[in-house]
Amino acid sequence: AQSVTQPDIHITVSEGASLELRCNYSYGATPYLFWYVQSPGQGLQLLLKYFSGDTLVQGIKGFEAEFKRSQSSFNLRKPSVHWSDAAEYFCAVAPWSSNTGKLIFGQGTTLQVKP
Amino acid sequence: NAGVTQTPKFQVLKTGQSMTLQCAQDMNHEYMSWYRQDPGMGLRLIHYSVGAGITDQGEVPNGYNVSRSTTEDFPLRLLSAAPSQTSVYFCASSLVGKDTQYFGPGTRLTVL
Numbered sequence: 001a002q003s004v005t006q007p008d009i010h011i012t013v014s015e016g017a018s019l020e021l022r023c024n025y026s027y028g029a030t031p032y033l034f035w036y037v038q039s040p041g042q043g044l045q046l047l048l049k050y051f052s053g054d055t056l057v058q059g060i061k062g063f064e065a066e067f068k069r070s071q072s073s074f075n076l077r078k079p080s081v082h083w084s085d086a087a088e089y090f091c092a093v094a095p096w097s098s099n100t101g102k103l104i105f106g107q108g109t110t111l112q113v114k115p
Numbered sequence: 116n117a118g119v120t121q122t123p124k125f126q127v128l129k130t131g132q133s134m135t136l137q138c139a140q141d142m143n144h145e146y147m148s149w150y151r152q153d154p155g156m157g158l159r160l161i162h163y164s165v166g167a168g169i170t171d172q173g174e175v176p177n178g179y180n181v182s183r184s185t186t187e188d189f190p191l192r193l194l195s196a197a198p199s200q201t202s203v204y205f206c207a208s209s210l211v212g213k214d215t216q217y218f219g220p221g222t223r224l225t226v227l
Contacts, residue, residue: 004157006157009155032214034215036218042220042221043119043205043218043219043220043221044158044205044207044218045218046215046216049215090157090158092158102148102160102163102173103148103150103160103207103216104160105150105157105158105159106157107155107156107157108155108157
């Protein structure tokens with residue numbers, strides 16, 4: 001079965017430090033990959049997405065993610081974290097064979113930023 | 116554009132009551148979905164629709180009904196609420212099935 005795993009439930013980093021959030025997926029072919037962010041009490045906002053082409057994708061708010069086919073990973077990175085980045089982050093996949101609007105989400109990673 | 120709107124924002128029900136969560140979008144998107152969010156479980160798909168008149172079940176459809184009579188609206192009905200349905204519910208829409216989904220602000224439902 002298709003699945004998405006975010007191994008880190010909770011991460012704490014200091015403001016100004018670098019960040020990497022991990023995401024692994026289980027699927028036979030390359031799916032469409034997404035990272036969403038959810039601020040407290042809010043809906044989800046798209047940070048970035050990967051469909052094909054360059055495996056390093058840039059997103060909003062200074063985030064980037066790298067697709068590694070050999071590792072079935074799509075990790076999210078940011079060089080310098082700001083206090084406003086504290087939120088919950090979700091990795092999601094849309095299987096390439098499915099054009100139905102269905103997304104499979106990981107469990108989420110909560111990011112805490114220390115001053 | 117208002118994007119994706121959901122009403123109500125908060126709701127408390129008693130076990131056995133029924134209610135409808137409303138979702139509307141003004142982006143002329145064909146694809147709409149309902150997810151529920153529970154701690155430690157991410158978002159799980161309840162029902163989805165690929166166009167007016169077409170709906171299908173997602174991962175956790177039991178206890179929920181949907182219909183899609185117009186492109187704009189996709190209501191979610193709880194027929195007989197149970198405490199296990201206490202959750203935050205999100206509606207989403209997309210223009211193309213595999214592309215970016217736009218999420219509403221959510222409805223926080225508590226079933227006592």
